[in-house]
Amino acid sequence: MTDISMPFYTNHSALTDFFEFHHLMEKNQIVMTYAGEFSQSLTKTLLSFTEKKFSMEDVEDIVRRKIFNIMVELLQNISKNALDNGPESTEHSPVFMIGESKDCFLLISSNKISNEHIPPLQKRLDQVNSLDTEGLRQLYKQVRMNASFSKVGGAGIGIIDMARKSNHTIDYHFLPVDDHASMFSIQIKISKN
Amino acid sequence: MNVISIPATEDTPKISLDPENNIFEFSGRSLPEDVVSFYQPVLEWLDELEANPIDNMEIAFKLEYFNTASSKLILDILLKLNDIYLNDNPMKIKWYFMEMDVDLEEAGEEYSELIEMPFELVAY
Numbered sequence: 001m002t003d004i005s006m007p008f009y010t011n012h013s014a015l016t017d018f019f020e021f022h023h024l025m026e027k028n029q030i031v032m033t034y035a036g037e038f039s040q041s042l043t044k045t046l047l048s049f050t051e052k053k054f055s056m057e058d059v060e061d062i063v064r065r066k067i068f069n070i071m072v073e074l075l076q077n078i079s080k081n082a083l084d085n086g087p088e089s090t091e092h093s094p095v096f097m098i099g100e101s102k103d104c105f106l107l108i109s110s111n112k113i114s115n116e117h118i119p120p121l122q123k124r125l126d127q128v129n130s131l132d133t134e135g136l137r138q139l140y141k142q143v144r145m146n147a148s149f150s151k152v153g154g155a156g157i158g159i160i161d162m163a164r165k166s167n168h169t170i171d172y173h174f175l176p177v178d179d180h181a182s183m184f185s186i187q188i189k190i191s192k193n
Numbered sequence: 194m195n196v197i198s199i200p201a202t203e204d205t206p207k208i209s210l211d212p213e214n215n216i217f218e219f220s221g222r223s224l225p226e227d228v229v230s231f232y233q234p235v236l237e238w239l240d241e242l243e244a245n246p247i248d249n250m251e252i253a254f255k256l257e258y259f260n261t262a263s264s265k266l267i268l269d270i271l272l273k274l275n276d277i278y279l280n281d282n283p284m285k286i287k288w289y290f291m292e293m294d295v296d297l298e299e300a301g302e303e304y305s306e307l308i309e310m311p312f313e314l315v316a317y
Binding site: 044062065072137141147157164 | 225226260303306
């Protein structure tokens with residue numbers, strides 16, 4: 001693996017940044033990363049890419065399905081809910097990543113949200129993290145039954161569904177950007193067996 | 194009764210609601226971004242069915258995957274069918290799932306707990 005403390009024989013700083021970025025990807029075993037504009041058509045492209053990649057790599061069918069399921073919820077959540085920065089800004093643009101370790105896959109997304117959405121989101125995340133399988137099952141049924149369409153895909157049923165499919169605690173983080181917005185990052189773990 | 198015949202796409206299921214040939218089936222993937230407008234024709238068809246019920250319908254769900262928003266719409270469709278069933282119109286749901294797919298099997302079980310009509314889980 002490249003040692004990033006080693007001087008690069010290049011006078012091109014963008015290329016140096018690239019090597020550093022590639023090194024960080026390898027170190028953290030990031031198998032896929034996408035940043036930029038998210039839309040339904042991009043969601044379909046990323047899904048089809050990931051499906052092909054994992055079907056070539058001997059990933060168990062049931063694990064592949066879980067990755068697919070959780071990816072859909074994360075990507076559609078970004079395309080529906082991410083705060084728009086305006087066409088000129090690339091700062092704080094949404095990111096989606098897949099990491100892989102010896103025994104699990106990690107699906108990570110990060111996008112800018114309005115601070116007013118933090119309390120209900122945090123409450124829901126803490127709630128699903130405190131529940132066991134049966135508790136999550138009951139919560140899912142109850143929230144789905146009472147969901148209205150404006151709220152489907154909001155701070156609710158998608159998170160419960162991801163928690164059920166993952167069988168692990170969901171890690172999350174809110175990083176303040178300014179007085180009104182924060183970067184919301186979420187990491188879902190899927191065991192390989 | 195109208196015939197509904199919607200071909201499958203990358204993110205929407207194939208839907209056949211065909212009284213002439215007695216085929217009532219949803220199959221494939223359902224992850225449209227706007228579930229409400231996608232399923233609107235189906236909900237309208239069900240309103241029509243309520244007024245003109247069909248004897249002994251068997252409705253097949255052969256879905257390989259659906260997102261949470263679709264899951265809510267599928268529940269609405271099943272609840273509507275259940276209302277028609279409770280109005281003295283015998284019918285039955287067949288829920289297909291791939292044998293290994295515990296999540297999809299469980300999704301079927303959970304739907305069956307919410308309705309009274311016959312609901313058969315079929316592994317393939």
